[in-house]
Amino acid sequence: MGKIVISTGGGDAPGLNAVIFAVVKSATKLGWEVYGSRHGYMGFLDRDELVRLMPSDVEGITSTGGTILGTTNKGNPFSMPVKNFADEEMLVDVSGKVMDGFKRMGFGCHIAVGGDGSLEIAHRFAEMGMPVVGVPKTIDNDLEATDRTFGFDTAVSTATEALDKLHSTAKSHDRVMVVEVMGRDSGWIALYSGISGDADVILLPEIPFDMETVCAKISENELHGKHYSIVVVAEGAKEEGGEVRNRGKGEAGRAEVVLGGIGEWVAEEIRRRIGKDTRSLVLGHLQRGGSPTTFDRLLALRFGSAAVRMAAEGLFDRMVAWTPPTMSAVLLADAIRCRKQVDLKSDKVLTARSIGICLGDKE
Numbered sequence: 001m002g003k004i005v006i007s008t009g010g011g012d013a014p015g016l017n018a019v020i021f022a023v024v025k026s027a028t029k030l031g032w033e034v035y036g037s038r039h040g041y042m043g044f045l046d047r048d049e050l051v052r053l054m055p056s057d058v059e060g061i062t063s064t065g066g067t068i069l070g071t072t073n074k075g076n077p078f079s080m081p082v083k084n085f086a087d088e089e090m091l092v093d094v095s096g097k098v099m100d101g102f103k104r105m106g107f108g109c110h111i112a113v114g115g116d117g118s119l120e121i122a123h124r125f126a127e128m129g130m131p132v133v134g135v136p137k138t139i140d141n142d143l144e145a146t147d148r149t150f151g152f153d154t155a156v157s158t159a160t161e162a163l164d165k166l167h168s169t170a171k172s173h174d175r176v177m178v179v180e181v182m183g184r185d186s187g188w189i190a191l192y193s194g195i196s197g198d199a200d201v202i203l204l205p206e207i208p209f210d211m212e213t214v215c216a217k218i219s220e221n222e223l224h225g226k227h228y229s230i231v232v233v234a235e236g237a238k239e240e241g242g243e244v245r246n247r248g249k250g251e252a253g254r255a256e257v258v259l260g261g262i263g264e265w266v267a268e269e270i271r272r273r274i275g276k277d278t279r280s281l282v283l284g285h286l287q288r289g290g291s292p293t294t295f296d297r298l299l300a301l302r303f304g305s306a307a308v309r310m311a312a313e314g315l316f317d318r319m320v321a322w323t324p325p326t327m328s329a330v331l332l333a334d335a336i337r338c339r340k341q342v343d344l345k346s347d348k349v350l351t352a353r354s355i356g357i358c359l360g361d362k363e
């Protein structure tokens with residue numbers, strides 16, 4: 001194998017540094033040289049963005065958040081924003097240059113750590129002949145072929161801790177607190193944190209909600225002497241017959257819209273419909289920050305070392321997946337086919353309903 005390169009792409013997630021640590025340590029043990037491409041694919045295009053990673057460079061990073069390589073969610077080499085002479089931004093296909101850089105450097109494998117967007121790019125490079133191994137990263141946990149992505153457990157812990165703290169202030173003021181959490185088009189973070197954080201209402205993208213049902217739950221709490229309520233709203237949730245709220249694409253080269261705003265809308269509707277004192281907050285990027293939980297660290301370390309084993313066995317155009325109780329190599333094409341959504345028949349959804357949590361539908 002000789003030389004390999006690792007990159008981190010898309011939104012950051014706690015555990016990225018643990019993957020880098022495991023890749024550097026495991027590959028060095030096999031006698032390979034490891035390089036890191038900074039900010040996604042920039043290292044393939046510009047030598048200044050390529051760093052040699054020695055075991056000493058990764059000491060102590062397992063417990064740290066973010067990524068020592070930097071990342072970007074507007075760095076798709078098939079549609080890269082670049083400025084022309086008139087200082088106007090244009091989208092250019094630089095994938096050929098990435099392939100040239102990869103070959104010129106003599107790499108035998110690219111370990112691409114990313115969510116569905118980054119892994120789709122990795123798969124396109126694999127189709128062009130790059131030996132790629134993918135590692136599933138995202139706080140959203142929305143990758144189909146793996147039971148878990150790393151980063152999710154930490155995001156859920158952060159959201160649950162926030163909900164725990166909101167209970168006391170909501171109770172003191174007899175208020176409704178509406179909390180918007182991340183997750184894109186999947187409700188995993190909302191469901192897991194909402195159940196664990198004792199929410200009264202959880203609104204998921206998978207279940208279009210009815211505001212009357214939501215307000216009825218809050219009013220029912222009042223009738224039972226509970227004068228406060230906690231409502232968890234996934235950023236991708238929408239009203240029955242309504243639209244997902246977003247803030248547009250933001251930056252050039254960004255493939256997906258930035259979701260957000262549904263929490264404040266729900267809060268406003270509660271105020272308007274039942275006159276209850278209501279506040280809303282957006283947990284936002286707090287969910288992506290900080291030290292990975294033990295679960296995420298261990299998963300990330302296992303993913304990293306399994307990715308190196310896959311490279312050693314020549315298992316390319318594949319992603320390492322956690323398929324309990326083992327790690328497996330799944331085709332990248334299968335991993336990116338569709339986004340994993342909450343199974344409405346799962347025991348977590350049944351648990352939420354059994355313990356009296358309103359999911360915004362009529363059941």
Ligand code: F6P
Pocket residue numbers: 011073115138139140182183184235258259288
């Ligand atoms: O995919 C991870 C994620 O945090 C989503 O939950 C969220 O919608 C998005 O990224 C936010 O992206 P950005 O960091 O560009 O605001």
